[in-house]
Amino acid sequence: MTSTHAFWLAGRQATGETTFDVTSPWDGSRVGTVSLPTDAQVEEAVAAAYAVRDEFAATPAHVRAAALDHVSRRLVERTEEIARLISAENGKPVKWARGEVGRAVSVFRFAAEEARRFNGGEAQRLDTDAGGQGRLALTRRFPKGVVLGIAPFNFPLNLCAHKVAPAIAAGAPIILKPAPATPLSGLILGELLAETELPAGSWSILPVPNDRMPTLVQDERLPVISFTGSETVGYAIMDSVPRKHCTLELGGNGAAVVLGDWASDEDLEWAANRIATFSNYQGGQSCISVQRVIADAAVYDRLLPRVVAAVEAQVTGDPNDDATDVGPLVSEAAAERVESWVDEAVAAGATLLTGGKRDGASYAPTVLTDLPADVTLAREEVFGPVLSVQKVNGEAEAFAAVNDSKYGLQAGVFTHDLQAAFRAHRALEVGGVVIGDVPSYRADQMPYGGAKQSGVGREGVRFAMDDYTYERVLVLTGLAL
Secondary structure (H helix, E strand, O other), X not given: OOOEEOEEEOOEEEOOOEEEEEEOOOOOOEEEXXXXXXXXXXXXXXXXXXXXXHHHHOOOHHHHHHHXXXXXXXXXXXXXXXXXXXXXXXXXXXXXXHHHHHHHHHHXXXXXXXXXXXXXXXXXXOOOOHHXXXXXXXXXXXXXXXXXXXXXXXXXXXXXXXXHHHHHHHOOOEEEEOOOOOOHHHHHHHHHHOOOOOOOOOEEEOOOOXXXXXXXXXXXXXXXXXXXXXXXXXXXXXHHOOOOEEEEEOOOOOEEXXXXXXXXXXXXXXXXXXXXXXXXXXXXOOOOOOOEEEEEHHHHHHHHHHHHHHHHOOOEOOOOOOOOOEOOOOOHHHHHHHHHHXXXXXXXXXXXXXXXXXEOOEEOOEEEEOOOOOOHHHHOOOOOOEEEEEEEOOHHHHHHXXXXXXXXXXXXXXXXXXXXXXXXXXXXXXXXEEEOOOOOOOOOOOOEOOEXXXXXOOEOHHHHHHHHEEEEEEEEOOOOO
């Protein structure tokens, strides 16, 4: 994995005048060298996408569906190779990387299915008033234009898939900007798309540095922006282009609530193991990883030692080892930030039960209690393998604790009570409520996104297609209805 990688410009491989190295966060080794597009090449890609937008929107559904099915099949065939690449550039344990490839397989398959049934049109009689006699409205959806997809480092393949696949399914050209730390997985999609019969110009994959992103964001030929990343960057993008359509999938500090009826030994073991796994998977670098555990006083004393034991059982180490559960963070700077937040919390009075140690880019799975409400760790998204556990008295206090956050992405509620599940769905200010499990569950076909500072709009193939398109009404006159 040390070759120089070209980027994809209007469906063909191209190289620029400069390169940069992608390095492994585990051992610092060079994973690959990536060519950077020049400003002129970026302009060429945007111009090509803009020029082909009408042609691509009119492309038959079977052509777009066939291309998406092809990518899905090819991802299956190359699963192990791509998983190793994700692990190398991202530091993600290879077993989680395989799961990410599997999810991308599903995303492209779902998109192929949606391409075939999307835009069938909805007919509406207008003769419900006298002035509409003989009239019928037919509503269809059409692309808003070229999509600029900006992907993060934590799921370097699947979150690129969530930009590209819905755009192709909807007939919208796309310019994809993968994360600078992890561009290789996104570039792999270019290899697979290039094997299809999609129109030239309908897609480009450009590893543009972050400092050159504002030019793309401001370009009027790119009316739709789909961004996944930090709250700060996401809202800065939206504020800078108020007349564009922006979908923002931002951060969270996911809460897992354990209510008092979740009380058997089997219940608590399940909850503890799920919490431990999904506070630490991807090194905690997931927007819906478990950051807060909110446990009813009736089960707190029995749950806490189980959580600590399950966290301590997580296997840390080389991400290339199939036995590893928790690898490094994406960089040493990221681990240093997590370390500083934990140190701040402990200095302010939090109790450290396990973990709290950094080794280069790796940070040990960590559990804290008695977390002061005003420390950074309590208010912000840690994006690392750190978990706090809080005792509450009853359901109302638990739900209030979940909502005591500027974020609202997803929440998990461990309960057997169906009425409590519906109360949680009504009360919790989040985009998704998962009953009987952690907030980290995501099916790639479901609507995914948040409330409050966790973003606007929804991912999930069909829901992203809605964001990329708009309704246009055709009124037919003089019909015998």
